[in-house]
Amino acid sequence: MRILTKGMLFVPLITAVCIAQVSYAKKEDSLELNKSCVKLYPLAAGDTDADLISLYTQMCDKTNRKNQALLSGLQIQIAQKYQAQGYNLKALQAVAQLRNQNISTPEMTDAEFLAGTAISQNALNHMRTVELRSLSEEAYQPAKILVDTIRFAQPVAQNRETAFSENAYNKKKSNKKAPPKIAAVKKTKAEAPKSAAAKAPKTNRTTAPAVKESAEKASNSSPFETFNKK
Structure with missing residues (x-):
């Protein structure tokens, strides 16, 4: 119950x-x-x-x-x-x-x-x-202006982030352009010995006849000439 x-x-x-x-x-x-x-x-x-x-x-x-x-x-x-x-x-x-x-x-x-x-x-x-x-030309132009205005009106913290990213992007671009300059320097250094080597034969050609003439004079001259002059 x-x-x-x-x-x-x-x-x-x-x-x-x-x-x-x-x-x-x-x-x-x-x-x-x-x-x-x-x-x-x-x-x-x-x-x-x-x-x-x-x-x-x-x-x-x-x-x-x-x-x-x-x-x-x-x-x-x-x-x-x-x-x-x-x-x-x-x-x-x-x-x-x-x-x-x-x-x-x-x-x-x-x-x-x-x-x-x-x-x-x-x-x-x-x-x-x-x-x-896609957007028509009449609609795209004001939309682009709006996007640009939003970009300039973004919060301060967001501005700092975008500025930092842009600086990083510019640094990457400058680093990418650096290797061609180094290659150019290497080429000039590599070409320097070739130019020196190219100049070397010219100097040898000009000095070689002079050495031969002095040797011929020395062979033709008599050792008794000095006594004859006296």
């Missing part, structure tokens, strides 16, 4: 837990903004993310509507959230709304840049994989 009573107690607990989980899941699935809030912020239409709805709910709260600094901060967070979740067009629209209010922050610019980069990357991937083509 005790075993049966314990089992009868556990069954209702398990069913209650299951019902609670199902109801919580339904609440998450049906998480939506009020229609009045969507009218104030049409960009929120169709959003079901809990964080986004929480941010919009704070913006729609009557007590927060007069706090312009709070509303601007919430809008910036919404733009960042859109960009992080891959809703890049909504992120750009959120940033555009802030700029229309003469609001500009680095966080906005980062979200705008990342959203625009993601859109361009998706378009390029579609072009290469689906349409099987």
